[in-house]
Amino acid sequence: MGEPVLVARGLSKEFRGFQAVSGVDLSVARGSIHALIGPNGAGKTTCFNLLTKFLAPSSGEIIYKGRDITRTKPADVARLGLVRSFQISAVFGRLTVLENVRIALQRRKRGDSFDFWRSERVLHALDGEALALLEEVGLAAYSAAPALSLSYGRKRALEIATTLALDPDMLLLDEPMAGMGREDVEQTASLIRHVSVGRTILMVEHNLSVVAELSDRITVLARGRILAEGDYATISKDPRVVEAYLGARHD
Numbered sequence: 001m002g003e004p005v006l007v008a009r010g011l012s013k014e015f016r017g018f019q020a021v022s023g024v025d026l027s028v029a030r031g032s033i034h035a036l037i038g039p040n041g042a043g044k045t046t047c048f049n050l051l052t053k054f055l056a057p058s059s060g061e062i063i064y065k066g067r068d069i070t071r072t073k074p075a076d077v078a079r080l081g082l083v084r085s086f087q088i089s090a091v092f093g094r095l096t097v098l099e100n101v102r103i104a105l106q107r108r109k110r111g112d113s114f115d116f117w118r119s120e121r122v123l124h125a126l127d128g129e130a131l132a133l134l135e136e137v138g139l140a141a142y143s144a145a146p147a148l149s150l151s152y153g154r155k156r157a158l159e160i161a162t163t164l165a166l167d168p169d170m171l172l173l174d175e176p177m178a179g180m181g182r183e184d185v186e187q188t189a190s191l192i193r194h195v196s197v198g199r200t201i202l203m204v205e206h207n208l209s210v211v212a213e214l215s216d217r218i219t220v221l222a223r224g225r226i227l228a229e230g231d232y233a234t235i236s237k238d239p240r241v242v243e244a245y246l247g248a249r250h251d
């Protein structure tokens, strides 16, 4: 596995006296798929929002490719290649699949203030690039379909294509399997594996069989702290992890 690409040191977040994340030290290796798991309320989402810069930490630091990004804005972090996946809700349902990816490409080229009033000619110049991204996520056959007509799993694939349009080195995925049936889960898992080639992935995910299948390394959070870390075989045997998951069911 490669050298650390994203590193958090002593990352903490307090909400009005409640410590949601406490002293988290995390190191994500270049080229790996790293999962953040833990029982409900463990602090995964808060940690994810800190790493994607949607929340400011109370203390601690975040280093990406050797650069301190603790105080860097999300859009600037995205320009450095660290990109959070857009939620499905960010997909424009009435626009076609291709148009959605084209808009994402415009965002990259023009920064955050994307502008719908550009000439058709300029827009269509991006079609080739958009189609290549749709091919990468297996949606080329759906390019002319309205995004809202896609199945849930394909909407996720479109969301991943719009994320790839920003040309990330590292993708941060928030519960990519949320709300999916088995077939969509399998499709999405293989898509994640496919897009991980040459990139680094950090994901928060509840589906432990997907985590077991995809992850090189897993960090288990409980009550805002790191409880265990390692590959799936190691953490699934760890009595503290078993206890945290079983205990959470009785909360």
Ligand SMILES: Nc1ncnc2c1ncn2[C@@H]1O[C@H](COP(=O)(O)OP(=O)(O)OP(=O)(O)O)[C@@H](O)[C@H]1O
Pocket (backbone or CB within 6 Å): 015, 018, 019, 020, 038, 039, 040, 041, 042, 043, 044, 045, 046, 047
């Ligand atoms: N904005 C906020 N204000 C106050 N408390 C918060 C806020 N966000 C999260 N918390 C609290 O921090 C704790 C951790 O929440 P978080 O959502 O990060 O956990 P999680 O591991 O993602 O949980 P889940 O698996 O249920 O999504 C919870 O007790 C939650 O109530």
